[in-house]
Amino acid sequence: MNRASLMGSLLLLCCCLVALLIPIQALVDINVATANDIHSNLNRTTSPCTNFWNFACGGFSSASEYVDNFERVEDQFASAMVEFMESHLGENDTLAPRLIGQMRLYYKACTEDMRKLHGNPRPEELVNHWTVHPKKFLVDGLNGVFIDERVDVAANDSMRWLVQIKMPDPAARYSDLRVLQLMRLYEEEWYTWGVFELVEKMHQLQDEYRAQNPLVYTWSYSELRRQIPIPHSFFIELLGGNHTEEFDRLTFEVSDVEYLRECFRFLRDFARDPKDTYIRARQYVLVEESEPRERNPRSCIHHMRAYLPLGMNYIYDRFIYQNREQDAQKLQEILSNLKATFGKYLDANRLQLTTDQLAYVRAKLKGIQIRIGNLPEEKSPEFYNNHYGSANFTRTNFLANLLEALALRTRLQNAGLLERDSRVDLRHYYVNDNVRKARTSPFYENERNTITVPMEFLQWPLFDHRQHAIFQHSLVGAVMGHEMNHAFEQEGILFEAAGNESPVGLEIRESQAFRDAIKCAEQPPFVSLKERLADLNGLQLAYDSFFGLDHDSRKFEYRPYAFERQFTAPQLFHLSYAQFFCGSLPPVIAHDRDDERVNVSVGNLRQFAYDFNCETSHSTNCEMWRPREEANSNRNVHP
Numbered sequence: 001m002n003r004a005s006l007m008g009s010l011l012l013l014c015c016c017l018v019a020l021l022i023p024i025q026a027l028v029d030i031n032v033a034t035a036n037d038i039h040s041n042l043n044r045t046t047s048p049c050t051n052f053w054n055f056a057c058g059g060f061s062s063a064s065e066y067v068d069n070f071e072r073v074e075d076q077f078a079s080a081m082v083e084f085m086e087s088h089l090g091e092n093d094t095l096a097p098r099l100i101g102q103m104r105l106y107y108k109a110c111t112e113d114m115r116k117l118h119g120n121p122r123p124e125e126l127v128n129h130w131t132v133h134p135k136k137f138l139v140d141g142l143n144g145v146f147i148d149e150r151v152d153v154a155a156n157d158s159m160r161w162l163v164q165i166k167m168p169d170p171a172a173r174y175s176d177l178r179v180l181q182l183m184r185l186y187e188e189e190w191y192t193w194g195v196f197e198l199v200e201k202m203h204q205l206q207d208e209y210r211a212q213n214p215l216v217y218t219w220s221y222s223e224l225r226r227q228i229p230i231p232h233s234f235f236i237e238l239l240g241g242n243h244t245e246e247f248d249r250l251t252f253e254v255s256d257v258e259y260l261r262e263c264f265r266f267l268r269d270f271a272r273d274p275k276d277t278y279i280r281a282r283q284y285v286l287v288e289e290s291e292p293r294e295r296n297p298r299s300c301i302h303h304m305r306a307y308l309p310l311g312m313n314y315i316y317d318r319f320i321y322q323n324r325e326q327d328a329q330k331l332q333e334i335l336s337n338l339k340a341t342f343g344k345y346l347d348a349n350r351l352q353l354t355t356d357q358l359a360y361v362r363a364k365l366k367g368i369q370i371r372i373g374n375l376p377e378e379k380s381p382e383f384y385n386n387h388y389g390s391a392n393f394t395r396t397n398f399l400a401n402l403l404e405a406l407a408l409r410t411r412l413q414n415a416g417l418l419e420r421d422s423r424v425d426l427r428h429y430y431v432n433d434n435v436r437k438a439r440t441s442p443f444y445e446n447e448r449n450t451i452t453v454p455m456e457f458l459q460w461p462l463f464d465h466r467q468h469a470i471f472q473h474s475l476v477g478a479v480m481g482h483e484m485n486h487a488f489e490q491e492g493i494l495f496e497a498a499g500n501e502s503p504v505g506l507e508i509r510e511s512q513a514f515r516d517a518i519k520c521a522e523q524p525p526f527v528s529l530k531e532r533l534a535d536l537n538g539l540q541l542a543y544d545s546f547f548g549l550d551h552d553s554r555k556f557e558y559r560p561y562a563f564e565r566q567f568t569a570p571q572l573f574h575l576s577y578a579q580f581f582c583g584s585l586p587p588v589i590a591h592d593r594d595d596e597r598v599n600v601s602v603g604n605l606r607q608f609a610y611d612f613n614c615e616t617s618h619s620t621n622c623e624m625w626r627p628r629e630e631a632n633s634n635r636n637v638h639p
């Protein structure tokens, strides 16, 4: 490298960025690679001003073999894990040999035993073989049959475990439809007609009693039994045989009470054979839905990520993940930056919060934690080695292993309930919910006031600790900004710093200024308002954190980076941010579609139009916490 280009790479763009400068020599390769990646995803036939997503990501599908950058990093994760599983690494491990052995057995059976349920036209033998305990369906991991049951924490005490009971989610109907399809294969049996009747009755009751915001009752065990005719045996089977007297210490949060009453009344008098058949068939469908569609090394890894998260994360963290320390340091830096900027927002107090309310929001902001990898704080090898100890996996029978894994997941979810006054043991806490596909994107939990960043996510092109700050603060910065803002949208604001629902939060949400602020996010129509709010506020927060409040690119002349000659710093920021959303637009369920998310977000960032020299419209931008433009320019008059 000649001196001139070295100097060029060392110079930064404007004085406000000097603090973020890192010696660049070691970074050139990863930065050139990142910039090249961004360029190869461009579609230059579109104007960034009219459809920014298409400009930034329109070339992705022809440039990449992947559906999106998520598939790309998940694939990298899977390759590394396949290599581990097929090696002898960790066999004589001194820390957690048993856990590693169990995970390898599961993987071997998944890749070597090719028997599967999916696509089997008449699964009689399998149904009888795999699902033998219609009465213990909940403890076997089958949920959403008659009721939805989960272990969660109390609304007013985020450290106390309790049992939530409500009617099944409407999505469970897909599984019922599959059951009825299976029943048609057995039409000659009398009890299949009973199954049709049962399913029809359940759906009818659910339609009749489903409410938008059902009342939630907090009951003791005996109150629950007084209110709803749930048989005692149901709980013995769910929670283990010898705990009857301990049930009285449990707390239940129960919603859809009318439905539950009618449902259990009906079940009490309903014939047993069709009831059992229905449960067995649902268990069969659960296994069918849970097994990987295609059985190969990678699909087995992806499956195990979702069903055995602790084992997979432990192995990846210990044997594969290289950069925990550097990554943690970078992410902490980004988070402190975001927090500092949000703190400045609160100084301006756009929502005119009272002193108490401001103190509440500040405490919550201060308390936001970040965690890399969905792993507990606990470090002792015994904990990991024994955590899956109650599961009996074999090398020869994958479907039996899958049933074991489902039951294990339920056991681990329930484990805290009857222990130690059912308090959450934070040292052992990690997310172990009923997902079928593991999370790759960071997520925020209200009850823990914590952002978890999965280790899968911390891979190039999404993130690399050696990248220039502009790549990190735009992409991971905006993602963390999004997650942080979940703490302050209309649902998250209800929870205080320690994760308990608070009247102060409710007061803020009910205030006129807050309601007006979220109203502007309602256009264009959205899939989820809180996701829309997190998107808008997250990008604004990340932008302000990197460029400073009230940044105006029209006032600066930018020198090029050594790794990027075409785009100016603010343009590169937006392009790098968009990489999170680049892909070939599949239908998305919980968020708006990716193109919509990007375009609405940049459309509400007032600087975007200046950064790309777009004609500015006079429509107002939707800003919630960010100080008003006028307020800013008045405050920033420097001598």
Ligand SMILES: [Zn+2]
Binding pocket: 482, 483, 486, 531, 534
């Ligand atoms: Zn979100």
